[in-house]
Amino acid sequence: MFDPMSRITDPVLASKVTTPERAAELIRPGDTVGMSGFTGAGYPKAVPSALAERIEAAHDAGEDFRINLLTGASTGDEVDGVLARAHGIAKRAPFLSDPTLRRQVNAGEVEYTDTHLSHLAQQVWFGFHGKLDVAVVEVAAILPNGLLVPSSSVGNNKTWLDLADRVILEVNEWQPRAYEGFHDVYYGTRRPPYRMPIELRDPLQRIGDPYLRVDPAKVAAVVRTNAPDRDNSFSPVDQTSQDMAGHLIDFLRHEVRAGRLPENLLPLQAGVGNVANAVLAGLAEAEFEHMTSYTEVIQDNLLALLDSGKLDSISATSFSLSRERAKQFNAEIEKYKGRILLRTQEMSNHPEIVRRLGVIAINGMVEADIYGHVNSTEVNGSTMINGIGGSGDFARNAYLNFFVSPSTAKGGSLSSIVPMVPHVDHTEHDVQVLVTEQGIADLRATAPNERARRIISHCAHPDFRDRLLDYHDRAWRENPTARHAPHILAEALSWHQRAQAGRPM
């Protein structure tokens, strides 16, 4: 009866195969829904669109229909895009990147709770987000007894499958069946006071199972799909990115020479984006060997570093590849087995593990101020970009952290180094090294005024340097008894006021 090469070999679950439309009927107005998906990988491809149609029909009929949507991180147009266009999302966590949804968040239509990626799963377990009604999870295959082969991301899927009242599975044949063996799903989590140490000591160490598990009785529908993940292409590495990567890699060299880093460095984490991509490209040319990566996301250049033999292994929770690279990976997947593990994001980003392993964290930023506070999420303190993602999980607990940005934006009219950031995601207590194409500011073990000198002279663009120095000098002179981190409050946000008015800073 059952083809062992089929994607669904559990007889009970095979009997639940249905259409996306029928599956979407299981989701009701006001439900809290946990969907799979992390940086555009492993998200459901069919049910959310069918749900969006239901929602639009309900709205046309004058009915209210919105859901609270939890995921791993960003998804694809087939989740956040279609649901946002249907005005179907009331609340959203923990991260987003869809332009329509972002616009709705910034229009005040959607309540967005910007959450550390390592925190959401436990917060749902603790009951802080209420009851989880439905899970919609993409997998590569369904095995007997509700064992599931995850697809290109793990994210929060374990938690959604464990906690949801009703489960909808999407089996995506575009995802290689050979993903079996690429995952490590830790089933040792507990709620306090019953938590145990997580016995992970090495980036590639297995501490869990290769499968997700689901109670077959909870599975209300199974949907077959065959659709690719989001195309996560980056622009080619430009000179600015190359310069930033160069400074960062020189700094790592310096730390190795000073005996503060081993010759093969420590496990690398790189955020998603052009700069991280450039750093990874730079590392492919550098002398470091036997590197490892303990990170969230596997992007093209991280895979290239593995291919080059410079990198021994990668632990992550998700892929975020260009369409081209994804095709190639899927075709050659066997050669990566045993060198890549995808974990739950609770583990890939876990403070306990990040601190223990001594991760080197490399993350982008919007801007930093002269005392080393970093804004990663909100333009002018009000407008959400994407969210904090895992930057806080990694940076706060890293052995060494870097925050990286070009020194200017909008054709040089805005400075990424400002007197005071209007929103803080990473405080002065946590930020260690700032990098722009101008240079690098080592803020470790420094007091605020020394930080200001280093940041302004090494990282700020020359067009803004004198004005930043002048701000700091005047703040110092005008505050003889408040010189720990002197500010001129009437001026501190004036750079952003000009930017908000569409003028150069």
Add this chain to the structure above:
Amino acid sequence: MFDPMSRITDPVLASKVTTPERAAELIRPGDTVGMSGFTGAGYPKAVPSALAERIEAAHDAGEDFRINLLTGASTGDEVDGVLARAHGIAKRAPFLSDPTLRRQVNAGEVEYTDTHLSHLAQQVWFGFHGKLDVAVVEVAAILPNGLLVPSSSVGNNKTWLDLADRVILEVNEWQPRAYEGFHDVYYGTRRPPYRMPIELRDPLQRIGDPYLRVDPAKVAAVVRTNAPDRDNSFSPVDQTSQDMAGHLIDFLRHEVRAGRLPENLLPLQAGVGNVANAVLAGLAEAEFEHMTSYTEVIQDNLLALLDSGKLDSISATSFSLSRERAKQFNAEIEKYKGRILLRTQEMSNHPEIVRRLGVIAINGMVEADIYGHVNSTEVNGSTMINGIGGSGDFARNAYLNFFVSPSTAKGGSLSSIVPMVPHVDHTEHDVQVLVTEQGIADLRATAPNERARRIISHCAHPDFRDRLLDYHDRAWRENPTARHAPHILAEALSWHQRAQAGRPM
């Protein structure tokens, strides 16, 4: 030859007993010195004063003489006070509370690196603070082979003793010899990539040794003292503190009823100060039993809670008792053995352990803004008060965190709820519950505008509520495309500008 009841039974170290003046000669200009001391307990009582005299003499002779001073946290007048008055401190980390030193930091004379208390030891191990030249550590007794009985705090003493080139020990006979057995000094720390899981699962579990260790060959001097720790008295619990404690305890009750907390709660951490003191007093009257504490500091009311039988055990790194209570504790010390453990601050505040145990963190704040960012350290964004201490270690990794403050300051002229904080120590991503005498704002799983509504209506003082609502309403209306967390930048810091000018907010 050696009296076994003597405080010094190591023959080699007994031979190194000398005067504070001779010991202080071992400290040279420019040295980085690690001293014991945490919240006014266990700091050296004699050598720093002798050093201050040397420094003053050098200054009188026109010579430069300043040191870089690292400690556990705050010390007493005999360390920070005397050295600050001698203008002997160039750099200071990680926490301070001495008024002279604070004035010097705010005058720009002393570079102060405000550091998470769990981070400093590892940062020194990593080499981020340069070489540690000298350790000056108070102990209760010296046993053979360089085993040391710690005194009333452990702090960073293990790290100072391990890393310093030269060690000066102060043996303080005011500290009970019976401290032997009260400490748990973890010797399993490593630098990455050699770190191991910390196998602590219960607040009172032993994972280390009862003694500090020092290589006797490194000990350059031993000094005998007999002097009390700082008197850490609090003002009696007033109505405002009692109201805040009442709200907080009601909230805990509610969480127990909702099944989100066990009946005996989870391990408590309480910051130092009047509010924490009031909460602890309130818990003594509440119904919770078999509570535990995993915290930094043992203050009078935490000890009272232990005495009352409501609290089973305390893990901390230090005492911070009133003179009266300290005397009583020292007299009755035997009855506390087995119910209190003092650990290194790296362990008492360790993110790994705090998250695993699921600590309930209760910390004071200067102010919070309407979107839930908390300022704990810098008045008007410039003037240092004390430092972040352990509040970040605990709050960021807690199961549940509270930030507590009266809703107004300076006789009602300043609001503790403001449009935008001018300095962020705890970001919106980390702050869960705000408490004032007005009420409580539960910010878990909320988006910024919902937070603003809760904070303004539940926590702000009625005198400021309408203006805060008005600010939020206008910010919302004026920013139709920036409503995620709308601000009016020209006004956001105006409340602090007025406060800085000595006017009501």
